[in-house]
Amino acid sequence: MSGESLLSVRGLVKDFRERGFGPGRTAVRAVDDVSFDVYPGETLGLVGESGSGKTTIGRLIVRLEEPTAGRIELRGQDLRGLSGRRSLEFRRDVQMIFQNTQNAFNPRRTVRSVLSDPYQIHRLASGAELEERIGGLLRRVGLTTPMLDRYPQQFSGGQRQRLGIARALAVQPALVVADEPVSGLDVSVQAQVLNLFAELRRELGLAMLFISHDLRAVYFLCERIAVLYLGRLVEIGPRRTLLEDPVHPYTRALIGSIPAFRPGGGFTRTVIKGEISDSEPVKAGCHFAPRCARWRELGQPARCREERPLLRPAAGGGLAACHFAESSPRPLDGVAELAGGIG
Amino acid sequence: MNDVKTAETVLRVRDLAVEFSLRGSVARAVDGVGFEVRAGEIVGMVGESGSGKSVTMLALLGLVPRPGRVVAGSVRLRDIELGALSLRELARLRGRQMALIPSDAGAALNPVTRIGSQVGEGLAAHLPELPRAERPARILDILKRVGLPRPEQQVRRYPHELSGGMQQRVAVAMGVQLGPDLLIADEPTTALDVTIQAQILQLLLDVREQSGTSILFITHDMTTVAEICDRVLVMYAGQIVESGPVVDVCTAPAHPYTRALLDAIPPLGGDPPERLTTIPGAPPDPRAWPAGCRFAERCRLREQLGNPDKCTSLAPELASDGAGRRSRCHFTGSAAEAVVR
Amino acid sequence: MKTQVAVLVTEPRPAARRRVPLLTTVGASLGLLVLLTIVIGPWLIGQDPYAIDIGNRFAGPGGAHWLGTDELGRDVASRIAYGARATALIAVGAVAIATAIAIPLGVLTGFLGGWVDLVVTRVVDLFFAIPSLLVAIGVIGLFGASVTTTVLALGLSYWPFYTRLIRSAVVGLRSRPNVDAARVLGASRLRVIRTEILTGLVPLVLVQTTVLLGFAILDEAALGFLGLGVQPPQASWGSRLAESREFILVHPELALVAGVPIVLAVFAMNLLSDSLRDRLDAKRTG
Numbered sequence: 001m002s003g004e005s006l007l008s009v010r011g012l013v014k015d016f017r018e019r020g021f022g023p024g025r026t027a028v029r030a031v032d033d034v035s036f037d038v039y040p041g042e043t044l045g046l047v048g049e050s051g052s053g054k055t056t057i058g059r060l061i062v063r064l065e066e067p068t069a070g071r072i073e074l075r076g077q078d079l080r081g082l083s084g085r086r087s088l089e090f091r092r093d094v095q096m097i098f099q100n101t102q103n104a105f106n107p108r109r110t111v112r113s114v115l116s117d118p119y120q121i122h123r124l125a126s127g128a129e130l131e132e133r134i135g136g137l138l139r140r141v142g143l144t145t146p147m148l149d150r151y152p153q154q155f156s157g158g159q160r161q162r163l164g165i166a167r168a169l170a171v172q173p174a175l176v177v178a179d180e181p182v183s184g185l186d187v188s189v190q191a192q193v194l195n196l197f198a199e200l201r202r203e204l205g206l207a208m209l210f211i212s213h214d215l216r217a218v219y220f221l222c223e224r225i226a227v228l229y230l231g232r233l234v235e236i237g238p239r240r241t242l243l244e245d246p247v248h249p250y251t252r253a254l255i256g257s258i259p260a261f262r263p264g265g266g267f268t269r270t271v272i273k274g275e276i277s278d279s280e281p282v283k284a285g286c287h288f289a290p291r292c293a294r295w296r297e298l299g300q301p302a303r304c305r306e307e308r309p310l311l312r313p314a315a316g317g318g319l320a321a322c323h324f325a326e327s328s329p330r331p332l333d334g335v336a337e338l339a340g341g342i343g
Numbered sequence: 344m345n346d347v348k349t350a351e352t353v354l355r356v357r358d359l360a361v362e363f364s365l366r367g368s369v370a371r372a373v374d375g376v377g378f379e380v381r382a383g384e385i386v387g388m389v390g391e392s393g394s395g396k397s398v399t400m401l402a403l404l405g406l407v408p409r410p411g412r413v414v415a416g417s418v419r420l421r422d423i424e425l426g427a428l429s430l431r432e433l434a435r436l437r438g439r440q441m442a443l444i445p446s447d448a449g450a451a452l453n454p455v456t457r458i459g460s461q462v463g464e465g466l467a468a469h470l471p472e473l474p475r476a477e478r479p480a481r482i483l484d485i486l487k488r489v490g491l492p493r494p495e496q497q498v499r500r501y502p503h504e505l506s507g508g509m510q511q512r513v514a515v516a517m518g519v520q521l522g523p524d525l526l527i528a529d530e531p532t533t534a535l536d537v538t539i540q541a542q543i544l545q546l547l548l549d550v551r552e553q554s555g556t557s558i559l560f561i562t563h564d565m566t567t568v569a570e571i572c573d574r575v576l577v578m579y580a581g582q583i584v585e586s587g588p589v590v591d592v593c594t595a596p597a598h599p600y601t602r603a604l605l606d607a608i609p610p611l612g613g614d615p616p617e618r619l620t621t622i623p624g625a626p627p628d629p630r631a632w633p634a635g636c637r638f639a640e641r642c643r644l645r646e647q648l649g650n651p652d653k654c655t656s657l658a659p660e661l662a663s664d665g666a667g668r669r670s671r672c673h674f675t676g677s678a679a680e681a682v683v684r
Numbered sequence: 685m686k687t688q689v690a691v692l693v694t695e696p697r698p699a700a701r702r703r704v705p706l707l708t709t710v711g712a713s714l715g716l717l718v719l720l721t722i723v724i725g726p727w728l729i730g731q732d733p734y735a736i737d738i739g740n741r742f743a744g745p746g747g748a749h750w751l752g753t754d755e756l757g758r759d760v761a762s763r764i765a766y767g768a769r770a771t772a773l774i775a776v777g778a779v780a781i782a783t784a785i786a787i788p789l790g791v792l793t794g795f796l797g798g799w800v801d802l803v804v805t806r807v808v809d810l811f812f813a814i815p816s817l818l819v820a821i822g823v824i825g826l827f828g829a830s831v832t833t834t835v836l837a838l839g840l841s842y843w844p845f846y847t848r849l850i851r852s853a854v855v856g857l858r859s860r861p862n863v864d865a866a867r868v869l870g871a872s873r874l875r876v877i878r879t880e881i882l883t884g885l886v887p888l889v890l891v892q893t894t895v896l897l898g899f900a901i902l903d904e905a906a907l908g909f910l911g912l913g914v915q916p917p918q919a920s921w922g923s924r925l926a927e928s929r930e931f932i933l934v935h936p937e938l939a940l941v942a943g944v945p946i947v948l949a950v951f952a953m954n955l956l957s958d959s960l961r962d963r964l965d966a967k968r969t970g
Contacts (some may be wrong), residue, residue: 156625167869188604220615256537259569267548
């Protein structure tokens with residue numbers, strides 16, 4: 001994971017204020033000092049439960065939201081305050097695939113009209129060439145040209161997600177942010193869409209930020225996985241390390257709560273007590289501490305409640321934000337660099 | 344639940360058929376479904392959208408929406424034939440002997456009624472003999488049993504003030520409070536985060552353990568079925584295509600559809616495969632089920648066998664192997680299958 | 685729990701003819717009748733609505749006068765038919781004015797949000813607080829009663845509520861993922877409004893147009909009845925109502941004949957708006 005990063009996120013913070021005007025409104029910190037990189041051609045998985053901030057991070061990267069603090073750089077260029085023309089160029093570089101809902105498409109526009117958007121906005125094609133390119137795009141994602149005159153709601157969930165992929169790929173982006181693209185799909189359809197992602201990535205050299213709560217889908221598609229808890233990045237690392245040798249207690253609990261497919265093995269999931277919403281997060285310390293099994297094992301050390309744990313290199317080539325995680329004595333080069341960047 | 348095999352039958356469904364008439368065409372969404380649920384058993388009903396699992400569930404509850412109607416079959420709960428009941432009797436039965444845990448508790452709970460009153464409504468309707476003064480204690484008791492944190496505070500809250508996991512716990516409480524024989528759990532964890540999913544599944548297992556309640560667990564997720572169910576029914580295109588003990592079905596599926604469904608689960612651990620196994624095509628149109636096997640068009644086994652005519656000309660029966668497994672495939676367990684594997 | 689059913693219902697439907705609900709048929713027939721009255725009614729009846737024939741006052745139906753004559757011996761049928769033209773003109777004009785104000789203003793405030801929304805919405809609320817009849821009377825008091833002022837008066841009394849309706853619809857549409865998708869593709873605000881917002885407003889505007897047409901017909905009649913609308917001798921449904929009022933005790937049939945077309949037209953508009961709503965909703969989900 002060395003070399004120039006395509007996307008670099010540093011110290012990203014996003015506060016959401018309560019609706020209304022004037023003072024006295026509390027702000028909710030949805031994303032709390034998050035840093036990571038996505039390298040060219042790489043797929044990074046972003047996992048976490050509701051309230052983890054994963055969707056907000058995706059929206060910040062595609063600039064649907066403005067960050068409260070922190071930098072997002074694409075090929076070393078800061079994305080804040082891009083002028084109109086540069087901003088349009090950025091839109092060609094970074095695209096988004098939305099969660100499969102009917103609302104991802106305007107029900108009153110045909111597929112032809114929807115897929116013409118990217119070509120018209122960026123003046124890439126018109127007339128016969130437009131028609132040809134839309135057709136090619138549709139075939140590329142496994143749909144057929146007669147479907148062009150249908151409306152999105154006449155498609156099945158899987159087909160509609162293919163349309164969403166086609167819309168995002170039209171401008172040939174370098175990075176695609178996919179927000180829960182396979183949730184809500186049937187298992188067999190989900191497999192088809194995941195295969196399509198894998199194919200496109202191989203053929204087009206796409207880099208992807210794959211946001212999902214489904215660890216199986218993430219494991220299949222993503223070389224590296226980042227785990228979020230209450231707006232903070234708690235662990236990031238290569239998929240096998242993260243799954244087979246997780247360091248952070250939350251990652252362990254999360255992985256333990258996924259059903260392991262072992263027929264006859266019975267119910268073996270780890271059941272962590274409580275819910276994210278149960279406790280007010282301790283701003284100063286570790287957000288997970290109140291639910292952390294390790295914290296209780298260690299006799300509830302004060303440090304967890306008082307000092308925010310920073311991402312540190314961990315065994316297996318990853319990074320973890322836990323005071324009591326076993327750290328690796330010799331961090332890998334790229335990782336050390338990243339860790340330094342965050343420091 | 345070791346004695347499940349000899350336990351008495353709680354639910355017996357025979358030849359159930361449900362039709363929807365839409366704009367002149369008739370869709371037989373459920374077509375000859377039959378199965379049993381025994382006391383203390385958790386039976387998984389698995390299928391993708393359009394398989395008929397949800398309509399089957401609605402038919403069991405007597406809640407098939409218009410323009411659908413049950414056109415054939417029998418549903419017996421203990422010794423009560425549900426088809427013979429009046430709407431009123433059926434309503435009395437629901438909640439008391441048979442209860443539903445909905446997939447989206449947030450939507451199923453009444454948004455303008457406090458949690459306590461909502462749980463109490465069931466008591467008032469089904470247990471009028473219970474003195475009014477004893478209701479609050481009873482409500483707190485049941486909420487405690489489903490592990491709702493700080494129940495004394497929650498009873499005064501409205502559903503939207505609770506998290507998804509807590510709402511689902513309330514739904515479970517409302518389902519189990521009258522000690523029903525059968526709980527129908529309709530994708531009860533689909534909308535929840537994994538850590539909360541684990542909590543709710545644990546809760547269902549506890550309910551079964553403590554009260555011996557039978558559970559019909561409706562889901563699209565084979566991995567959950569594998570860990571909590573005793574037996575599984577696999578549905579495809581309005582029919583049961585395979586049923587049997589979970590371990591057998593999951594480790595050695597008899598029907599090609601079951602096999603395909605299991606193969607489509609992305610593996611966790613090791614080096615991931617280049618591509619996942621998928622099922623080509625889409626399920627058939629319920630308004631015109633194919634004459635032969637409904638899975639034939641998408642079946643890998645049929646392809647490997649050189650597309651025998653039998654698959655498309657003759658509808659396979661749901662054949663039993665005599666040891667509690669059933670499969671709807673002409674070539675299940677045949678020598679041919681052994682060869683292609 | 686609903687998935688299964690939804691899937692069944694949303695199967696891509698073939699070209700099979702959809703059964704038209706009875707009420708839609710009734711509404712459309714009535715609407716067509718009104719339209720025919722406006723377009724060919726006067727020609728069909730062939731009577732001059734302004735020809736006074738004092739010797740033939742209050743004549744019963746029959747002969748050349750299908751619906752009899754009024755207090756001045758004028759042909760009632762042709763006065764209704766010509767009146768329909770004036771009333772329709774007023775209704776369409778009023779709705780056009782309200783729509784022309786409401787759509788841009790509603791889209792602007794709903795889409796932009798922020799202080800623009802805050803300021804404009806308060807101003808709209810201010811107008812909203814004035815009873816619409818008062819607005820109408822004010823306009824008429826200022827400019828005098830005529831077809832033009834009636835159009836203006838009604839149009840100005842409808843726009844505040846219509847603007848609020850459009851605004852709230854736009855607020856809903858703005859937060860849909862398809863708008864996010866367009867923004868991520870780099871669409872300008874104007875383009876997003878054109879491709880995602882305005883298209884989404886089509887059903888609402890269609891339904892509201894029919895509803896408002898019904899209101900306008902009714903309000904024109906009310907203003908006419910109060911003597912504030914179209915002034916006699918010019919024919920309109922409202923002025924016809926005002927004229928017949930004076931003789932309601934002696935010749936109630938005149939008031940009846942004046943009232944029935946109004947009831948039928950408004951009824952037709954309400955039925956049509958209902959069936960439009962049903963149809964468009966079905967299309968949205970199906």
